Amino acid sequence: MTVGFIYPDHAAESDYPLAATLLNANLVVVHTYGTDLHAVAELRDLGSPAKLAEGVALLRAHRPAAVMFACTSGGFVYGPDGAADQIAGLAAVAGVPASSTSFGFVHALAALGCSRVAVAASYPREIADLFANFLAAHGITIESMGNADIETAAEVGCLTPEQVQALALANDNPNAEALLIPDTAMHTVAHVEALERLLGKPVLTANAVTVWEGLRIADLPRHVNGLGRLFT
Structure with missing residues (x-):
């Protein structure tokens, strides 16, 4: 199928x-x-x-x-x-x-049994806040959220694996059960396992x-x- x-x-x-x-x-x-x-x-x-x-x-x-x-x-x-x-x-x-x-983020967190998250967003703050509000409306606690203030998807798509890793590291929170990286414009599928080893917790990226x-x-x-x- x-x-x-x-x-x-x-x-x-x-x-x-x-x-x-x-x-x-x-x-x-x-x-x-x-x-x-x-x-x-x-x-x-x-x-x-x-x-x-x-x-x-x-x-x-x-x-x-x-x-x-x-x-x-x-x-x-x-x-x-x-x-x-x-x-x-x-x-x-x-x-x-x-x-x-x-x-998908809401259902994935439920499947993992996670309700407290950190968010590493590429978006401008106004857009990142809307994502946080969406999660909160579904019972998810945002322990912390950082945003890279990138204005276009094309720019996000050009981030290197090292830049993605730096974004994740900078925005994790010890109280979070999972880290969310919400932009489908970001190349992440090849790097999920490395990010999880680095942070010691589930990392949910948009395309995965x-x-x-x-x-x-x-x-x-x-x-x-x-x-x-x-x-x-």
């Missing part, structure tokens, strides 16, 4: 074929396009019903068993209720189960969480070595 991913623009989509190889899964990524800016209006456009319908149309020939909106900020920017309406609308248009990276959530809603196997504790 195929899981489809609607990924806005281009940045770190190469994480998906890497995960697919490790999982021996059929993961299909299609792209929609908008303004590459971490700002409320632009992010709401990326997650709008019209943009999601475009993505569903691109996936139709692949006959996916489930569809994911692979953009954390394009979900939580709508708020908890709006993000829920967003994926309900996506499921209705796609005719299959659907979810988003934002809800998106893949896990897509497999979960499609009721497909999601246990493999190489993608961190979430997949064990």
Whole structure:
């Protein structure tokens, strides 16, 4: 079975074929396009019903068993209720189960039994705060949150593994049960296990969480070595 991913623009989509190889899964990524800016209006456009319908149309020939909106900020920017309406609308248009990276974080934390987190966000503070509010609305305690104040996904996609590691180290908190790195524009799938060894706790990164959530809603196997504790 195929899981489809609607990924806005281009940045770190190469994480998906890497995960697919490790999982021996059929993961299909299609792209929609908008303004590459971490700002409320632009992010709401990326997650709008019209943009999601475009993505569903691109996936139709692949006959996916489930569809994911692979953009954390394009979900939580709508708020908890709006993000829920967003994926309900996506499921209705796609005719299959659907979810988003934002809800993937909530479900992944529940699967790991974690409720206290630190957040290492690439976003400007206004956007990072909206992510924190979304998590809090789902009963998750934010022990600390740092943000790198990066304005575009293209810039995030250019971060080196060393820069990602530095972001994680700078924003961990000893009281947090897990560290969250919420931007799907950041290359992280190849580095999750190294980050977990470094911090000694689960590290949930956006693209890994998106893949896990897509497999979960499609009721497909999601246990493999190489993608961190979430997949064990």
